[in-house]
Amino acid sequence: MATEKRTASEKADFKRELTEVVPHLRAFARGLCGRADMADDLVQETLLKAWAAQDRFQPGTSMRAWTFVILRNAYLTDMRRNRFRGEYDETVAERVLTAPAGQEEPIHLSDMHRALLTLPPERREALLLVGAGGFSYEEAATICDCAVGTIKSRVGRARAALNAMLAEGNIPKRSIDDNAAHRAILEELDDVAAGQGGGRN
């Protein structure tokens, strides 16, 4: 392992860039785990890990993408330990709901967020990255360590599921609390984790 020592100015740059992405980390985390307090814990954990790994960050590359990978992996690990149950934070969405002005048919963001949280994690994260974070399919594939086609298919399925739920108003209240749903999510997580770090060609 090449552990080059960074200069003071490189360290300062790292800190500045890391600070700049914190709002994005919070947004991504909140979309993933649904609760503001847990999301912020996740961001703190991400910052600690990113700091410890800073020698592995390549200056000039995207800090946002790099830290999203760390956050995502921390989330998956925590999720397996059952720390997050994808609980929905009503206050978050309510605050957001007051924001939109001049929108034709204000979509109920609380519904949307709840629907989002019922998606399997890998579809949810794919949709968050592409649909909210503005990452390209290619960037999202790098973050999730999978093929571009896989990301496209996950985003497509996520969109279809949200369309179905939101169009029909058929949003489960708290399906994550449901044991079967939770087990299904954990199984999907196993798949995600199995594909991660394997570096299969």
Place this chain on the structure above:
Amino acid sequence: MSSDTPSNPQRSAAGGPPPNLPHGDKGKDPDWANGLKQLYDSVVEEPLPDSFQDLLDQLDTKN
């Protein structure tokens, strides 16, 4: 009475084309797609709790 919900004069009866739909990049984005961005952006724009800067400052002084 819901005085704080503005009435919507532009709602057309039988699904006429929406007046000012932003040109979606890939065909049509459903309504919620914009909501998804709003959800994300609203968190990005939130004032940042001090705890994050404090944490980074702590880490910085340790090393």
